[in-house]
Amino acid sequence: MSQERHRSGSTAKPDVRATSAVDIPEGYRMTELGPLPEEWRVVKLGEVIRSVKGRKPPMIVETPLMDGLPYLTAEYFRSNVANQFVPKEFLNSGEICEKNDVVLIWDGSKAGQVFTGLKGVLASTMVRLEPTTGNIERTFLYFYLLTQFEILNSQTTGSTIPHVNKTLFFNLPIPLPHLPEQRAIAHVLRTVQRAKEATERVIQTTRELKKSLMRYLFTYGPVLIEEAERVSFKETEIGLVPEHWEVVRLGEVATVKYGKARPKTQGNVPVIGSGGIYGWTATSLVDFPTLVIGRKGTAGEVWLVECPCWPSDTTFYLDWKKRVNVRFLFNYLHSNKPSGEHAKTTLPSLQRHDVEALLIPFPPLLEQGEICLILRAVDKKLQAEEARKQALEELFKTLLYNLMTGKIRVKDVVLPNVGEVKGDVTN
Numbered sequence: 001m002s003q004e005r006h007r008s009g010s011t012a013k014p015d016v017r018a019t020s021a022v023d024i025p026e027g028y029r030m031t032e033l034g035p036l037p038e039e040w041r042v043v044k045l046g047e048v049i050r051s052v053k054g055r056k057p058p059m060i061v062e063t064p065l066m067d068g069l070p071y072l073t074a075e076y077f078r079s080n081v082a083n084q085f086v087p088k089e090f091l092n093s094g095e096i097c098e099k100n101d102v103v104l105i106w107d108g109s110k111a112g113q114v115f116t117g118l119k120g121v122l123a124s125t126m127v128r129l130e131p132t133t134g135n136i137e138r139t140f141l142y143f144y145l146l147t148q149f150e151i152l153n154s155q156t157t158g159s160t161i162p163h164v165n166k167t168l169f170f171n172l173p174i175p176l177p178h179l180p181e182q183r184a185i186a187h188v189l190r191t192v193q194r195a196k197e198a199t200e201r202v203i204q205t206t207r208e209l210k211k212s213l214m215r216y217l218f219t220y221g222p223v224l225i226e227e228a229e230r231v232s233f234k235e236t237e238i239g240l241v242p243e244h245w246e247v248v249r250l251g252e253v254a255t256v257k258y259g260k261a262r263p264k265t266q267g268n269v270p271v272i273g274s275g276g277i278y279g280w281t282a283t284s285l286v287d288f289p290t291l292v293i294g295r296k297g298t299a300g301e302v303w304l305v306e307c308p309c310w311p312s313d314t315t316f317y318l319d320w321k322k323r324v325n326v327r328f329l330f331n332y333l334h335s336n337k338p339s340g341e342h343a344k345t346t347l348p349s350l351q352r353h354d355v356e357a358l359l360i361p362f363p364p365l366l367e368q369g370e371i372c373l374i375l376r377a378v379d380k381k382l383q384a385e386e387a388r389k390q391a392l393e394e395l396f397k398t399l400l401y402n403l404m405t406g407k408i409r410v411k412d413v414v415l416p417n418v419g420e421v422k423g424d425v426t427n
Contacts, residue, residue: 068086152164
């Protein structure tokens, strides 16, 4: 089984509102967390777990080691890519975590974020959370702590470096169903997380496919792979392109125009700034499909706008001189972002001549359209998977709240081989 990394979400603990006796469903009782099933207990977190602080070993190296272990940082948990390692001879000087351990960021701007699923030497800014009784599952603890991030992160201590408030943390009230129901709750949530993780892998694979397709299409054109060897090339300033393609400067295809300050009138026309759409106005500056290019701040970013819009004074927009498939040009510029002599300064900026001088491939219009059709199919796949991911995220948040408050019960669900997770919790 591949090793998976696990991040905390930002689901806030719901406010407990006053509930009268008549509002309490049968089989539930009122607690400090609101109505909960009668058989559930509510205890303070410190009654069922203890924390063990990570320690920085005397030596950390950047080269993977045969007998060493990764240094478990928050960055490693988030990316699943280890870039720091502890040699074997220094392992005893650190705190070693197993895959099923639950760890929490104790120090820093993300204090309160929770992880699980990796083995290694725990970083000094994190703590390992160990059950001290036999009535709490690690996986259930992990999911409970997902609901507490905003509380812990918003009430840190320390004037320079924020730390989790120890008193607050160990006094958090935690609901405790019986162990079988804890395992069932974790199983349901874990199943949704696995589906989301699988969707994320599909999205990543599809994005890589699109990058490869773009490299191929902008080199060979819209030809089948088995026909690629028959394509005649010519050497140009942007590399090899099919012999019948032109390579032109962007200024030959379009007039590069400055955007203008946003009008004050409100309407339904999008205003495009250095970060994309940031407002709406009643008047359009551009009524034709265009490309808006970041001029200041996010210099070189490109947006395809196929409806009336108002490019702001931090952008350029293109007014076409020649017939061009706008989506074709967007795909090319999106993967070959414009840059200039000022693009790497503290406040990145582009000059108009930087954009006008940009060299672009210019195949016949029919081929531009064929390339766009191929890439559009990949874009539709990406959009569908992104929508699926969003739906799974919403489902997870809903289930997390309803399962942790007993609004949805799974105590009678028969789940074969459900036990403590062995490093396979995802989110």
